[in-house]
Amino acid sequence: MGTRHIPLPRLYELLLGKERDRWSPEARFIEAAHNGDVGKIKKIAKELDVQGRGIPATVANTTYMGMNALHAAAGCGSFSVFEYLVEEVKMDVDLPDTAQQFTPVAHAITNGNLPAVKYLIDHGADLHQQRAKGNITLLHVAAVHGYSEIVKFLLVRGADVDAISDLGTALADAAIRGYPSIVKTLLEHNADPNDARCQFGPLSMALQKSSVARVKLLIQGGANVSGDSPRDNLLIKAAEKGLTEAIKCLLEAGANPNVPNAFGRLPIELAVEYGTREDVEILFPFTSPISTVENWSVDGIISHVKMEIKQLEDDNFVKERVSDLKRQADEAFKKQDYLNASMLYTQALKMDNFDTKLLSNRSLCWLRMGDGQRAFGDATKCKRMRPKWAKVHYRQGAALMFLKGGDGAEVILPCMPTAERSEAHAESQALLFVLLD
Template structure:
């Protein structure tokens, strides 16, 4: 529980009880600052000044729970309190608290107080400041909390519209939260609609939230709808969520319905399982026939998918089918028939999409066929499932080497070698990556 979760006075009541007179003086002091009560700030500072340093010095130096008076003043954002603390006491407008690393202006942003934000920036606060934990800038904070007026103001003061943090870009954050008004503002200020964060772009973030309004704004702003990356395919996400309007919009924008997800399932198959008949009908004219489906029609696709689901509920069928597919895949791989091997691995993954060995093997197939991106996608999925499996990191490193991203390959292979230090194959590629980076 932190100061952003519970207003300070309420937090202090939880910690110290209802009777304010029994709170520690420092807590009462910070609560007075939170309320913007300059008279009470001075009064309590006088009680705290047992060594006679004077009220201004005591006001400047008094902290509680890592916060000083200027951090707490963001609670109500009363400008008289800011004027006293900054102009008379001379407190540092860029000093972070020790609890969350929030500066005074970051506290003002998180409390949604635009006048306080304006005042602090006018008095020297840095609009580009970032928390070291997570690289979170002021714009990220305003975007994640939905404060559109503060977003607009920060941009007018030169905030970096595409700043990257652990949360993503401000645009990705706004899209994930479904804040269409903020998405629109950021795009008007030339935010990059294709800048990925955590490997997912703003368009995928919007669809994750099922925000069709954000999705439309992003497409108008130039977002890539192609879905070339399996795990970041917007049409797949729309189909999985049954977002009929989004499917229509993506197809009109040129999205490719023949790009499968990580487990080899096309958007039309996902619509048959998760969406409606209408979704299947919309996708049908744009989708190339699937060879394993005998009856290529809307009814045939729906029946086929329903039959697959029923079969997956039969444990014996799944076990026998998986064994057969793995055997066919391995035989094809030994013959260096990588296209068919990858096809069999894909069919097996439809039955068990958590089989990391299948992902690892298919990643190698893609690599042998010269498709570094798909090899990387499978290796990344494999690594997420088994983060302590050396081969997953090795496969990712090999894919990155193929794509000539030697610095990232070195990092992946370093982790692989750390997990399996005696593996000569990993060690050889690791040294190669280190030389090339």
């Protein structure tokens, strides 16, 4: 079942009151269309036709709050009203309303009216239409509202299963909204669960919503679980939410439990803090020993993380420890020991993940080690916290230039939001000018 909507008559009652005699004739006209009452449509149109244009012309051109008769009829009108409006009056089946830019068939989908959708498509409505705002297709609308039968119909009729909107694919929409049946249908019609054009993949969205059912479906459908960067670390998300079954599925599908998040914390460490002992036990055989954990066992890692959490509650300890780690990292960097420097900066970030200098320095370490994606990730995160800091713009530009010079550019750039991609591109061009000057 899809999301609920306020029926149009009820909406008008809330706005105009229950006494319909006080409504404007345009409001009563649109309500009549919504109710599929052809006789009343004609009667009110005759009342509105003060210029003598004729009833068909008046019916076609009368609107209220941006909607015409066909938009309203698409909600729950009968076939007789469609036959009258489309076949006799010849109303445009692809004309969007002026309020939401929804066409009649989009209104029909929003209201879950499958017979109306079929009728309008059969009578010329564009199956591949996209809403001007957001590039939203009919398939996106059906997926967002959870109408599985309409999704099936659109796919059978030839809708593009991988059509992209500003928010992603229909599969991504269904994954984040929580409709396993639609996820299953889209995958059965060969939807791509790894579409690089999506800012966030369907599997990531399913984990964000703690939907193990959708996680399983997506993995069975071929979703990639081997993210090797903090941005797409799926095990991290599962561990943070304590999703035991999702952790099992991801590990069975080959997810790497030894990739830390942006602050150097592994899934097993997060499982201690946010999950259960079972989660830790599941992750333990697949996790490489952590050098700072003296007793490498399930009990040992639990004790270690709990001690870290307790220490983080002591402000003086945190300040002293971060200062000491930063000093050691700076010394390692001066010796060009970038690996140890990055590890030390990571340890410090585990204790203070809002220190932009640590992020900036680690970004430079990644760059010196040839890891442009991590360098760019740290610089971008740092820029969000200090957007006016000149150094971080330089860091991001340097990382982007490195990526554009290698294979990584085509991997990361399409996944960035359009505005951020344009801004980063401009910064890289400015940096290139400085370096070449």
